[in-house]
Amino acid sequence: MPAEQPLDGYLFDLYRRYIGEPESRTDVYLGFGLFLGGIGLALVALLLFLWSTTLEARSAAYFAWAEPAFALVLISLPLLMLGIVVLLPSDRRVRYASVGGVAVTIAATVGFLYAYPDDWNNYGENYTIEVVATYAVGLSMITASTGASLIAHYLELARASEAVEIEDDDEEDEAESYTDEEIRSDIDSAMEGVELSWGGVEKTEHTRLTFSEDDFADVDVDTTAGTKTVRSTGVDAQVAGLKGLKGGETKTTTSSATVDEQTAKLKELREQRKAEELAEADDSGSLESVATPISSLLDRVRSWLKRN
Structure with missing residues (x-):
């Protein structure tokens, strides 16, 4: 079975812009055909009526132009509304009701052509009331069907919009929720290969300390004395220690001699x-x-x- 070709074209672009994604070619072509056909019939009827006004009133030439003008107007409006129902994704019962309404209006139009002008508007048998009542019933049916189609279409758009918003909210919630294990794993991955140190001193793996010869030039260390720990409690020593931790200044070298020496x-x-x-x-x-x-x-x- 051959693959279905994509629905491309100007009419399909219009349909996507104002209605949605088309389901079939028939709905698009038939719907736009009825809609544009109704507008075309209304324009032709207007031209015929304008031309009839240039002729003598109630003459044979006048009725020859006025009668088709009135009939086309009676048909154009139901066809235009039926095109709207076909274009919209309507229920099958709504479309059947629309077709029935159009059939009733066509029957009323045929009755108008039979009665006009000899039996119309208080002339002859005067079938005006019967024709107008029949046309009103058919027009009411097509109007109700069109309104139902429009309401159903807007409700469907609203539900689709709410569904999209709910899906977006769910995706955001899923994207923003993390477990403690995931957070700890992210931290470990981010800190992998990072070496922390105090005072900006680069971390090394050995335990030896190396100094330049000038660091202890003025310090006399007694190698015979026993090892003693001297802790300074002065403010200057504490400030110097803090500066050394910041890494911005060189820490002052202290003597390892005893207090007595x-x-x-x-x-x-x-x-x-x-x-x-x-x-x-x-x-x-x-x-x-x-x-x-x-x-x-x-x-x-x-x-x-x-x-x-």
């Missing part, structure tokens, strides 16, 4: 500084002792020269 070295530095100050004071005093006799001798020589 550091105190002794400070005392030695103070005594050395004091001795240097006393030596400078003695040197300045000896210079003054030598300079004073010389200056007095010079003053005596100047005074002797002035007297002589």
Whole structure:
């Protein structure tokens, strides 16, 4: 069995734009044919009626143009409405009711052609009421069928829209719900290969510490002394430690000597500084002792020269 060809064409594009996806070619072609045919018959009827108004009223020529104009108008409206019912995805019973209404209006139109103009509008037998009543029944049937088709179509569109929204909400809920195992697995996958360190120091696998020769140039370490742990509780030391953790500044190197050794070295530095100050004071005093006799001798020589 050959594969069904896709429904392509201008009419099918119009159908998709205003109604939906077409189910068959027959509905599209027949529906648009009836709809456009009804509009065409109405335009022809208008032209015939306008031409009849240019002729003498109630003359044979006038009735020859006016009678088909009225008949086409009576047929055009039911055909147009039947085209709407065929185009819409209507129920079969609704379509049957529409076809029945069109049949009744056609029967009324035939009655109009039989009665007009001799037995119409208070002339002759006057079948006006019978023809108009029959036409009204048929037009009511086609109008009710068209309204039912439109309502059913809009309800179907509303249900389809709600179904799409519900599916979107379900997909979003499914996409946003995660179990604890999935979250832990995602975290482990993301942190795989990432090395954490303190203070920006690159992590290494060995336990050795290496320093440059300048780091401990001014530190005198006593290798004979026992190992002691010294913890600083000063504010400066704590601030320096925090800066070292941030990794932005170099941590100050601390001595591993004991507190007694550091105190002794400070005392030695103070005594050395004091001795240097006393030596400078003695040197300045000896210079003054030598300079004073010389200056007095010079003053005596100047005074002797002035007297002589």
